[in-house]
C-alpha cells in the first residue's frame with residue numbers, strides 16, 4: 001500500500017495542508033476521526049485529524065502545524081512523494097444529532113479538526129455559531145470554510161490583526177452570558193480547551209473537547225494515550241478522542257503531553273540540521 | 279550391525295553471550311548449536327516408536343524424523359521435515375516453552391535431561407539461511423476460494439500458510455505496519471531477532487499468502503463487509519493486546535508504562551536506536567517492573583540494555599509461582615535483575631509529574647486460589663518504599679474489544695474472548711478464531727496449533743465436506 005501526496009498547500013508560516021490518496025480511509029471516514037501516519041521507515045507513528053475527505057475521489061485532507069521532527073519532515077514532502085503508512089479512520093466519530101444552538105470554538109490548527117464536525121452539525125439542522133481564533137491574522141486558517149458551514153462566524157486574534165482582539169474563550173463567555181447554547185464544541189491546543197471548559201462549567205452547558213494525547217498504535221494496545229476522565233483512566237485513541245471537557249483532568253493531560261520534551265528537542269534539532277546539509 | 283549405545287544423560291549445553299557483555303547489547307543471548315554440537319545432541323535421541331514427544335507439540339512436528347536427519351548431518355532434510363508441519367521453526371526453536379511442550383514428554387527426561395528438541399529445531403532452521411532460498415512444498419492447484427485472516431501473529435500466519443498450501447487464496451489484514459504480532463512488537467530482539475521473524479514471514483508469503491498492513495479491521499474495514507464481498511471464510515487471530523493497569527494512584531504519571539507500550543516502543547519502533555529512529559523512550563536509572571511472567575522479564579532485561587543502573591522485578595507472589603520460563607528467570611538473574619518477591623505496589627509517587635518511587639506492601643502466601651497457586655495476602659503495617667524513576671506494568675492483558683464490538687452476532691465469553699467450537703469455528707458460520715483472542719494470553723505454539731486446527735476446518739468447509747470429518 002502506498003499513500004501519495006496529491007496536493008499541498010502552505011496555509012501559514014507553520015501550518016501546512018496535504019491531500020493524500022487513501023481511498024479506504026476516505027470511504028469510511030466520519031467527522032471527529034483521525035489517522036495515524038508514519039512518514040518513512042525510521043519514522044514515529046503520530047496522529048492527525050481528518051480535516052476533510054472525499055470517498056468518491058479517494059483522498060483525505062490533513063492540516064498540521066510544524067512543532068517537531070515528524071511535522072517538520074512532513075512539511076518538507078512534495079506532491080508525488082509517498083507516506084509509508086496511513087492508518088484509519090481511528091477513534092470514535094463525533095456524535096452528530098440535532099441539539100439546537102451549538103457553539104463551535106476552534107483555536108489554531110484545531111480549527112481543521114473542528115471543520116468537518118461543524119459541517120455535519122449544520123447539515124443536521126443545528127444552528128452553528130462558530131468562534132475561531134489564532135495569535136494573528138497570518139496564522140488563522142480555514143476562515144472561508146468555517147464561514148460556509150456556520151450560521152455565524154466570529155474571529156478573535158491575540159493581537160487584534162483580524163476580527164476582535166482577545167481570546168476565543170472571552171467570546172465564548174459572552175455568548176454563554178447572552179443567548180446561551182445547547183452544546184459547546186471546543187477544539188484547539190490543550191490549554192485552550194482547558195480554559196474553554198472552565199468557562200462553560202458555571203453555565204452547565206455540555207462541552208465536548210477533542211483530546212490530543214500522545215499516541216502510538218491508535219488501536220487500544222499500548223495505553224500511551226491514556227487520559228483521566230471523571231477520575232477514570234481512558235484510552236483516548238479508542239474511547240475518544242472526544243470527551244466531556246468538564247470531566248477531563250487537564251493538568252494530567254498537559255503533563256503527559258510534555259513527557260518527551262527533551263527527546264523531541266533532540267529529534268527536531270537533528271531534523272533541522274539534516275535539512276540544511278542537503 | 280547397529281552399535282550399542284550408552285545413554286547420555288545430560289544434554290549438550292548451548293553457548294551463550296557472557297551476561298556482563300550481553301546486558302548492554304540487544305544481540306541474541308543464546309548462540310545456538312553448531313553442526314557438531316547438534317549432531318552430538320541429536321545422537322541422544324532414541325527414535326522411540328511411540329513418539330511421545332510429538333504428542334507434546336501442538337503443531338505435530340515429526341520430531342524423531344527431523345532429529346534423525348540432524349544425527350546424519352543432513353540439515354536440509356531436517357528442515358524440510360520440520361517445515362512439513364511448522365512454517366515458523368526458527369521462531370519456535372527459540373521461544374517455545376519446550377519444557378512444558380515436546381520436551382516434557384521425551385522418554386529421556388525420565389532418567390536425565392530430555393533431548394534438546396527446540397535447540398535442534400533452531401539449528402536446522404538457522405542453517406536454512408546459509409542454504410539460500412528453500413524450495414517450497416507442493417502447493418495444491420488453486421481452488422478459487424478466498425479466505426481473509428485478521429492479524430498477523432503466529433495463529434494467523436500458521437492458519438494462512440496452511441490454507442495457501444491447500445490452494446486457497448489467502449489475504450492477511452494487519453493493523454500495524456509490520457507482520458508478526460507479539461513476535462515483533464513484544465518479544466525483544468535479544469531473544470528473537472526481528473530478521474528471523476521477517477524471514478519466516480517471508481516464507482509464508484512465498485507460499486502465496488498476501489499481507490496488507492495498516493488495516494484495523496473494525497475501523498478501516500469491517501469483516502462482515504469482506505465476507506459479503508467475495509471472501510468465502512475468515513479467521514480472527516487478533517491476540518489479546520489490551521494492557522491492564524493496577525488502578526492505583528499515580529499510575530498515569532510520566533514514566534509509567536504498560537509493558538506493551540514499553541516493548542512496542544523499543545522493539546517495533548526501535549526506540550533503543552533513538553535518535554536514529556524517531557520514536558522516543560524514557561531511559562530510567564532505577565526501573566521497577568511489576569509482574570512475574572515472560573513479559574515482565576522481557577521488560578526488565580530491556581531496561582538493563584537501555585542503560586538502567588538497577589532494575590527491580592516486583593512480584594506479589596514468590597519465585598515458585600512465577601509463570602515465566604525457568605530459562606528466562608535464570609538469564610535475568612545472571613544479568614543482574616533484582617527480584618522483589620512478595621511485594622505489592624499500592625501507590626506510585628511522583629514529583630513534578632514524573633515518577634519518583636513506589637509505595638509497597640509485603641505479602642505472605644496463604645491458601646491456594648483458583649489457579650492452584652498460593653494466594654498472596656498483605657502483611658499489615660508492612661509498607662515500604664522503592665525509589666525508582668520508571669515503572670513498567672507487566673501484569674497482564676485482556677481481549678481488545680475494537681473488532682469484536684463491531685460484530686454483535688459474535689459470541690464472546692464473560693471476559694470478552696471469542697467463543698469457538700472444537701474445530702475453531704465461532705458463533706458466526708464461516709468465521710473461525712484462534713490464539714490469544716480465544717484462550718487469553720498463552721504461547722506462540724498454542725496459537726499456532728489453533729491456527730492449524732482452524733485451517734483444517736476451513737479447508738473442509740470450503741471443500742464442502744462435513745465439519746466432523
Ligand SMILES: Cc1cc2nc3c(=O)[nH]c(=O)nc-3n(C[C@H](O)[C@H](O)[C@H](O)COP(=O)(O)OP(=O)(O)OC[C@H]3O[C@@H](n4cnc5c(N)ncnc54)[C@H](O)[C@@H]3O)c2cc1C
Nearest residue numbers: 046047048049064065068069070071212213214215257264
Ligand atoms: C487525535 C489527535 C489528532 C491530532 N490532530 C492534529 C491535527 O489535525 N493537526 C496537527 O497539527 N496536530 C494534530 N495532533 C497533534 C500531532 O499529533 C502532534 O503535533 C505531532 O505528533 C507532533 O509530532 P512532531 O514530531 O512534529 O513533534 P514532537 O516534537 O514530537 O512533539 C511536539 C508535541 O506534540 C505532541 N506529540 C508528540 N508526539 C506525539 C504523538 N505520537 N501523538 C500525539 N501527540 C504527540 C506532544 O505534546 C509534543 O510535546 C493531533 C493529536 C491527536 C492525539
Ligand SMILES: Cc1cc2nc3c(=O)[nH]c(=O)nc-3n(C[C@H](O)[C@H](O)[C@H](O)COP(=O)(O)OP(=O)(O)OC[C@H]3O[C@@H](n4cnc5c(N)ncnc54)[C@H](O)[C@@H]3O)c2cc1C
Nearest residue numbers: 429431432433453459460464495516517713714720721722
Ligand atoms: C513480551 C511477551 C513475551 C512473550 N514471550 C513468549 C515466549 O517466550 N514464548 C511463548 O510461547 N509465548 C510468549 N508470549 C506469548 C505469545 O507471544 C502469544 O501467546 C502469541 O503471540 C499469541 O499469538 P496470536 O497469533 O494469538 O496473537 P498476537 O501475536 O497477539 O498477534 C495479533 C496480531 O493481530 C493484530 N490485530 C489486532 N487487532 C487487529 C484488528 N482489529 N485488525 C487487524 N489486526 C489486528 C495485532 O496488531 C497483532 O499483529 C509472549 C508475549 C509477550 C507480550
Ligand code: SF4
Nearest residue numbers: 335370374379380396
Ligand atoms: S514447535 Fe515447539 S513444541 Fe513443537 S517440536 Fe518445536 S519446540 Fe517443540
Ligand code: SF4
Nearest residue numbers: 323324326331384385
Ligand atoms: S521422546 Fe525423546 S528420545 Fe524419544 S523420539 Fe522423542 S525426542 Fe527422541
Ligand code: FES
Nearest residue numbers: 216218220223237
Ligand atoms: S495509542 Fe496505544 S492505546 Fe491509544
